[in-house]
Amino acid sequence: MTARQTTDTMPLLRVQNLQTHFLTRFGAVKAVDGVDLELAPGEILGLVGESGSGKSITGFSILGLIDPPGRIVGGSIEFDGRDLLAMKERELRRLRGNDIAVVFQDPSMTLNPVLRVDTQMIEAIQAHETVSSAAARQRARDVLVKVGIPSPDERLRCYPFELSGGMRQRIAIAIALLNRPRLIIADEPTTALDVSIQGQIIHEVRELCRETGTALIWVTHDLAVIAGLADRIAVMYAGRIVETGETDEIIHHPMHPYTRGLIDSVPSGSTRGARLHQIEGMTPSLLELGEGCAFRDRCHRATEQCRETPGVTSLGNTREFRCWHPETGGDQ
Amino acid sequence: MSAFVINRLLQAFFVLLVMSVLVFVGIYLVGDPISMLVSPEATDLERDAVRESFGLDRPIFVQYITFLGSALQGDFGRSFLTGEPALQLILERMPATVELVGFAMFFSVVIGVPLGIIAGLRPEATFSKVIMTGSIFGFSLPTFWVGMVLIMLFAVQLGILPTSGRGETVQVGPIELSILTLDGLRHLILPALTLGLTKASLIIRVTRAATREIQAMDYIKFARAKGLSSSRILRVHLLKNVLIPIITVAGLEFGQALAFAVVTETVFSWPGMGKLLIDSILTLDRPVVVAYVLIMVLFLVLLNLVIDLLYMVIDPSSREKVRD
Known part of the structure; x- marks a missing residue:
């Protein structure tokens, strides 16, 4: 059982109380405000939330790729037992692309338009290993085959503008896989693609991760996408993780009203013709966020008690949520 | 092609x-x-x-x-004033101007691009602010004034650089060049500096803007996420993209300077084409003016062609457009 594995083995990644703030003229925007995450080797975690919930910033924080005015102001990130926040830039550079790789959202922007695909792949290998360009090229070619790119030799000689969006995203994924990383952070990698390509890519990524034992954090706003992919799901709202647990548990028995809202707003066979559920209101401004549950203004279960910040409630090994009034009837 | x-x-x-x-x-x-x-x-x-x-x-x-x-048939007529063939009059003076402008452009790119990149990478640093303020002076000070100040400083006060003429020249085929002799080079420095100052300021500003824009691109972040060294990101990923707008501006400025180097040429008594053009317009010496304009048009067209070919070297997507 996944739950057992998660607790028995030493976690690959452990994020504790991560706080990433953006210091603006109007005050500190608490984009990530106390996030805890744990990931076992080979595990696939879905990090779900609306835009502005801090899910992408969480991913970039792990890589140390937060640009000013953003700053990690608190917490700890341990990868394979090593403290990433205490690392020098030089050590972090060695880790990036080698042990921890990333796939971005928009494939039209991730590849440099003036460099050929082979240049961009070979440099990613040679940044971490002393290998001949010919050997690196061969490896790049092999990985392109693995991500399902036809006639890879031809594609290697292409410039990004000569390739379709789906093809570019496959190449970006291939680049992430080049050095057999132990963790891939994928930031909404299929959002910009056609639905049919989306399905293929999700399927392939899942297979590749299983095959190579790579752990994956898949950041998305789309619960439907993640349901068929992830072992576990963490739901983020306004800079905090409000609920986490195994995928089946979360989908069938959501405890947090926000998670329930997300699930109800996914179209399914039984909702055909009916009006889709939507969560009232908008994500609160992260500038004005005070004490209390950030979701209370949009929550149909909210009471006076919600003015206090709810603590973490644990149910079993991997199930946690932050809510005073959890959904009790697991009736779906 | x-x-x-x-x-x-x-x-x-x-x-x-x-x-x-x-x-x-x-x-x-x-x-x-x-x-x-x-x-x-x-x-x-x-x-x-x-x-x-x-x-x-x-x-x-x-x-x-x-x-x-x-x-x-290659005959543009003779100057009304001197009776010499108009084309010959211009071609005799053209190397001096091309040399001056070429050296000035070289100077402005070599100075302007690195300073612009520094200012773009660290926009908040004091050094960057000094560069940007300096560049505002660079292109708002009038050329003749800059030329005279440089003469005052380096020729009159310090007495280390000459102020007029081309100095010793070397005959290369049909053309004379100053740049190949030490004396000629010393004569070239002040006028080239004067002419290049405005150009360098412009290139600093263009480079800085392009650097800031490209620095924020996803592909730069992705290059960092691949674990590339910052020097490789700078040299390969950033510079290649920054060069595209720089080539446009430097090319336009080169043509501009070539056709209108007259102020600098006058201040430093540089025997180039600019002076010839002004004199010819004043005396209504039609064959010379017409020949001058036609040569300039030809030169600018060729210059634009070279710029477009350079584009194709640097920006692969422009190659595609040509093929269609």
């Missing part, structure tokens, strides 16, 4: 044709060159004789057809 070049040269030919008509007629309308050529006391008879000898008594379109006929 070769179709592209031929197409461009054909375009150039039509531009030359149109320009020749415009300049020919323009100068004709401005005034009568005869009044510049004969003494005020000359009789009407003498005037008519001179006019006839230059062929200026015939209707303007006949004059133009005659000019066009010989121009197609």
Whole structure:
């Protein structure tokens, strides 16, 4: 059982109380405000939330790729037992692309338009290993085959503008896989693609991760996408993780009203013709966020008690949520 | 590719044709060159004789057809003033101007690009703010003033650099070059600095803007996420993209400076084409003005062609457009 594995083995990644703030003229925007995450080797975690919930910033924080005015102001990130926040830039550079790789959202922007695909792949290998360009090229070619790119030799000689969006995203994924990383952070990698390509890519990524034992954090706003992919799901709202647990548990028995809202707003066979559920209101401004549950203004279960910040409630090994009034009837 | 070049040269030919008509007629309308050529006391008879000898008594379109006929054979006529072939007059002075402008552009790119990149990468640093303030002075100070201050400083006060002429030159084929001798190089420094200051300031600003824009691109972040060293990101990923706008601006500025280097040439008594053009316009020396304009048009068209070819080297997507 996944739950057992998660607790028995030493976690690959452990994020504790991560706080990433953006210091603006109007005050500190608490984009990530106390996030805890744990990931076992080979595990696939879905990090779900609306835009502005801090899910992408969480991913970039792990890589140390937060640009000013953003700053990690608190917490700890341990990868394979090593403290990433205490690392020098030089050590972090060695880790990036080698042990921890990333796939971005928009494939039209991730590849440099003036460099050929082979240049961009070979440099990613040679940044971490002393290998001949010919050997690196061969490896790049092999990985392109693995991500399902036809006639890879031809594609290697292409410039990004000569390739379709789906093809570019496959190449970006291939680049992430080049050095057999132990963790891939994928930031909404299929959002910009056609639905049919989306399905293929999700399927392939899942297979590749299983095959190579790579752990994956898949950041998305789309619960439907993640349901068929992830072992576990963490739901983020306004800079905090409000609920986490195994995928089946979360989908069938959501405890947090926000998670329930997300699930109800996914179209399914039984909702055909009916009006889709939507969560009232908008994500609160992260500038004005005070004490209390950030979701209370949009929550149909909210009471006076919600003015206090709810603590973490644990149910079993991997199930946690932050809510005073959890959904009790697991009736779906 | 070769179709592209031929197409461009054909375009150039039509531009030359149109320009020749415009300049020919323009100068004709401005005034009568005869009044510049004969003494005020000359009789009407003498005037008519001179006019006839230059062929200026015939209707303007006949004059133009005659000019066009010989121009197609490489003969742009003789200067009304000196009687020398107009083309030769210009070509004699062209190397001096090209050399001056080329050196000034080289200076402005070598100074401007690194400073612009530094200012773009660290916009908040004091050093960057100093660079940006300096660049505002650089292009708002008038050229003649900068030239005179440089003369005051380096020639009059310090006495280390000469102020006028080309110095010692070396004959390379039919052209004379200053840049190949030490003395010539010393003569070149101050005028090139004067002319290059404005250009360098502009290139600093363009480079900084491009650097800031490209720095924020996802592909730079992705390059960092691949674990590349910052020097490789700078040299390969950033610089190649920043060069695209720089080439545009540097090319335009080069053409601009070449055609209008006259102020600098005057301040430093540099024997280039700029002075020749102004004198010829004042004396309505039509053959020289027309030949000058046509040579400049040809030069600018070729310059643009070179810029486009450079684009293709740097920006692969521009190659695609040419192929279609």
